Amino acid sequence: MTEAVAPGKIIICGEHFVVYGEPAIVAAVDLKAYAYASFVDELGIHIYSSRVSEVSLRPIHEVIKLLLESRNVRLDNRGIAVSINSEIPISAGLGSSAAVAIASILAVSKLLGLKLKKREVISLGVRAEEFIHGRPSGIDPTISTYGGILLFKRGGRVRRIKPTKPMEFVIADSGIKRSTGIMVRKVGELSSKYPEVFLGLRYTMRKIVRRAMKAIVEGEIEILGDMLNLNHGLLSAIGVSNSKLERLVYVAREVGALGSKITGAGGGGCIIALAKPGESDRIASSLIDAGAEAVYKARIAEVGAM
Amino acid sequence: MTEAVAPGKIIICGEHFVVYGEPAIVAAVDLKAYAYASFVDELGIHIYSSRVSEVSLRPIHEVIKLLLESRNVRLDNRGIAVSINSEIPISAGLGSSAAVAIASILAVSKLLGLKLKKREVISLGVRAEEFIHGRPSGIDPTISTYGGILLFKRGGRVRRIKPTKPMEFVIADSGIKRSTGIMVRKVGELSSKYPEVFLGLRYTMRKIVRRAMKAIVEGEIEILGDMLNLNHGLLSAIGVSNSKLERLVYVAREVGALGSKITGAGGGGCIIALAKPGESDRIASSLIDAGAEAVYKARIAEVGAM
Numbered sequence: 001m002t003e004a005v006a007p008g009k010i011i012i013c014g015e016h017f018v019v020y021g022e023p024a025i026v027a028a029v030d031l032k033a034y035a036y037a038s039f040v041d042e043l044g045i046h047i048y049s050s051r052v053s054e055v056s057l058r059p060i061h062e063v064i065k066l067l068l069e070s071r072n073v074r075l076d077n078r079g080i081a082v083s084i085n086s087e088i089p090i091s092a093g094l095g096s097s098a099a100v101a102i103a104s105i106l107a108v109s110k111l112l113g114l115k116l117k118k119r120e121v122i123s124l125g126v127r128a129e130e131f132i133h134g135r136p137s138g139i140d141p142t143i144s145t146y147g148g149i150l151l152f153k154r155g156g157r158v159r160r161i162k163p164t165k166p167m168e169f170v171i172a173d174s175g176i177k178r179s180t181g182i183m184v185r186k187v188g189e190l191s192s193k194y195p196e197v198f199l200g201l202r203y204t205m206r207k208i209v210r211r212a213m214k215a216i217v218e219g220e221i222e223i224l225g226d227m228l229n230l231n232h233g234l235l236s237a238i239g240v241s242n243s244k245l246e247r248l249v250y251v252a253r254e255v256g257a258l259g260s261k262i263t264g265a266g267g268g269g270c271i272i273a274l275a276k277p278g279e280s281d282r283i284a285s286s287l288i289d290a291g292a293e294a295v296y297k298a299r300i301a302e303v304g305a306m
Numbered sequence: 307m308t309e310a311v312a313p314g315k316i317i318i319c320g321e322h323f324v325v326y327g328e329p330a331i332v333a334a335v336d337l338k339a340y341a342y343a344s345f346v347d348e349l350g351i352h353i354y355s356s357r358v359s360e361v362s363l364r365p366i367h368e369v370i371k372l373l374l375e376s377r378n379v380r381l382d383n384r385g386i387a388v389s390i391n392s393e394i395p396i397s398a399g400l401g402s403s404a405a406v407a408i409a410s411i412l413a414v415s416k417l418l419g420l421k422l423k424k425r426e427v428i429s430l431g432v433r434a435e436e437f438i439h440g441r442p443s444g445i446d447p448t449i450s451t452y453g454g455i456l457l458f459k460r461g462g463r464v465r466r467i468k469p470t471k472p473m474e475f476v477i478a479d480s481g482i483k484r485s486t487g488i489m490v491r492k493v494g495e496l497s498s499k500y501p502e503v504f505l506g507l508r509y510t511m512r513k514i515v516r517r518a519m520k521a522i523v524e525g526e527i528e529i530l531g532d533m534l535n536l537n538h539g540l541l542s543a544i545g546v547s548n549s550k551l552e553r554l555v556y557v558a559r560e561v562g563a564l565g566s567k568i569t570g571a572g573g574g575g576c577i578i579a580l581a582k583p584g585e586s587d588r589i590a591s592s593l594i595d596a597g598a599e600a601v602y603k604a605r606i607a608e609v610g611a612m
Binding site (some may be wrong): 231 | 496499500503505506507509510511512513514516517532536537538539540543544545547548549552553555556557560
């Protein structure tokens, strides 16, 4: 049996606007998906998970098939079983699907003795996402594979961002499930309807992302907090927030977070709060009191999938 | 005895950014301040109000003095009493101080048989505001004097906006008192610290205001709602919101408002929600349930102070 692990992610800055070619900052966090692969007597590919529904295991099944085909692997008279165990909440904008796919791909490639390049792993991860929603940006499989913090642009161009100070994020799950596809479409409609306003928002987001990147590199943690707040306002502007998300975002700030925002597509899912060192616990418990379904204290996962 | 009345106001779009030279849309609403002036035996100027504190009556006292001096009015052996009665909530961003000042100026000028031009009335109203905070934009005395809806730019340039459809706004007071001056300073600090981001926000707000103006003129009420929402996101971005204001803003949308936003300086004060015709009552009662201290159904006051 082989084992692989892949981290989930948070978007620190730039979600939604990344779809329009603007840069985004994405970080791997130490919430992880584990996959275990082994040969079994029963023919075919078998995916098991205690938690993930059968529907969402289908894409994994498909990419493992793709992997075998692309490498001309023939299983002859045996099969492959992949067991998945993930601590990343589902449909919450934390890259759970991508991490599960990446971990599965790596576990199977180890089992078969295949050496995959990072780019091949990501490309298979993107294929898995395509089975779920039409045209994914590729941001989730990319960060899960690389780890750390990346400046990401549409088309998969990445640049590593090296933080000089450790950062503590509190992630709070609103408990509201949403579809990334629907939120992306909603923003698409807004951008077509009000192109000039949207152009202004895009320009602003680009500047926020640039300033946030500099803040991470130079350890200006308060400034990073300001950028999270600015970013959140733009997400509110484009209509991907709601009263529960706002409550969590503002409560976090009111109990001392340096900044807080929706992370990911919005409409539900998670918010993140940047905590002063040692203040994560207090912020986390206030977020639970404010109605968060779950909270996670997360640090950046320096190492990607392995 | 003479009587004068002056309306309060809401900012439909563009607050804060108006300080930086961007246009704003401001509307007079049918919440009013009344002033009654009469000659009295006791020498001097006497201002009375059942509601307004003595401190905030001081500026009125000063501008009435200014008015008398500028017109060389001598009271000889009598005085003037001004009684104020206002239905506009105080320190809530609804232009209460300006309306009270404008009504008082008009009541006294009627008593003295003076014919003041609108510009003179506004100019005295601005002087009254200067006694309270340093450098007011002049937006409040301007709209209270003119009534209707105005596109306003710093320096007092105005252009009348004629709506083609009646608009119903619900105003909800968060009950949180705040200082306009402090909020304006806070935004000033943000703009100096992150000039490029702020430039993007300014550009975006300008586009929002232009589109909102067109929507009012052409009766595109849903589009006006979208502009309120976009505007609100930018106010959240610049840090003038809080969890209570967000609750009111989002609850209004969730119960069917076409758009909702903070109006005025933020940090407290009021939010406005644009209601579909006939839906004001439902939105108003939901806002009370959500914790608003008071709600007001407001229509545009077509006529200014008189």
